[in-house]
Amino acid sequence: MTSIPDYMTAKHRECDEVFSLAESNAAAGDWLLAAKNWQAFKDELLTHFGQEEETLFPAFEQATGMTNGPTHVMRMEHQQMRALLQDIDQAMKGQDKNTYLGLSETLMVMMQQHNMKEEMMLYPMMAQHLSQGEDIIESFKA
């Protein structure tokens, strides 16, 4: 059985790694490989957002009664990151290296400050307030 903080934090790291791969490919001008890794990163990130927005956040909101608190901010930040993903898609299509690297640095900053808040506060709180936390994680693994 894996706890919410352990599993979700590990997923953040996995996303970071694929993200870094795509970034190095783009920096080296290997757009074919960059596109492949970028797609893999996007898939993984969006799945993660989905698990939070559709399962974990609602469960947390229900358990604590906080609907307008931290989960609300997290959802809005997901929206902002989704918008950045689209901008990077454009740069990727145009093989515009400078814009790509500028935007990927931006996404990195946004992702990390977002992840930090989840890892240091939200996930530990979820572990505390959700008795069925480990079952939820099992369902993610399936």
Add this chain to the structure above:
Amino acid sequence: MSLAGLSFNALPPIRLPFRFFITAPIFILLCTGLIAYSGPDLWLGRWQPPMLALVHGFTLGFLTMVMLGALLQLLPVIAGIGIPHPELLAPLTHGLLSVGTLMLLWGFLQFHSSFILAAMWLIAIGLGIYISALFWVLIKHISQGDSLLGFRLAISSLLVVVLLGLALLGRYLGIEWIPPSKHLTNVHALWGLVGWAGILIIAVSYQVIPMFHVAPSFPLIVRRFLTPLIFIGLLLSIALPSYSLPALSLLQGLFALVLLLVIHRRKRKVPDTSIRYWQLGASALLLTSVLFFIPEGIWNEYLDIDKTLLLTALFMYLYLMSIIEGMLLKILPFLSYTHLQQRCLIDFTAMQYIPNMHEFFDKRHGQWLFYSHVISGLILIWVLFQPSYYFIFAIALVLESTGLLVIMLKTMKLYFAVDKKISQAAKDRVEPPTASFKNT
């Protein structure tokens, strides 16, 4: 851990950390003036009044200034809450510390007791307010993480530094709180450099390196035990300096090695100036702790320079300053972006006005600053051997600190321009925010 008070977007206004940051290079410029004015005699020993002034201009005016500004923004993210009443306390501390440091420098240079007395009051109140606020945060914190312990120890060290500093200054005024001793001056310096600055950097590195450079976490044993062991070493340094100094040096060297290893194993290898600052700092720290173990006798036979002076310069300028300058380059665009992005949580369409990270901060400028820091660092070491070339160091330092100042001003100017655009867009907009949210 309680839910009350948790507000993810409660960053204090950006002008508060900016105020601390912008003051830092100005103090370096002041230090440069002091170096140019004092001439070669400044470098002859650690106990010269101009050297005391120089060291305090650098440690209080630059290092502490930046670290206090950065804590203002780091705490809401790392501890979950920021200091209370930042709008009141931050400017107060900044003002008192700035003026207090100026008074202290003047007091050292002129042996002027009324300036020293004023400096004691201003610095004691200024830092006292901030330290109390930090302790309040660290007691009430709502997050979890390995960095928090380090923060507590670093801030406790700052408290020790300030108290001991005040007692030492008191002696200038004939107040004999402590007996006359160079040993206590060394203890004061050690707590400041290795405790306050050193432990804080270690705590920050646990967080920053793995996250922003996609590196492995520091080994658990390091995260658990390194900072407490350093703190114990510092406590021992008061009574048993001959045992604790080698132990502290060993711990610092160990940290430098682990840091280099973690950096080496990072997954994100896209060129980044701030990682080069970390590597430079770690290498300088490693060199410092290796040189420490050269016996005094052999040292004096081959090297015509005071060992402590050289090691302190390496530690302060090529370790501490490298890391702090590198972090400034990262934190300025980071803060600017995060603040603007948080504004756009309410008004999603305004995201289009926010520049990307490279527009906030030109990578070439960062590289330029890095090279100028390497060069000025090497010149500093050279001047320690050949004090008559002090003027070249002063020139290198002016170039570097002006460069840093210009980079900061450019980022800040862009921030306020974009901030204004977002406000203007909000005013112009006729639809309610929910409508524009759906459109995107």
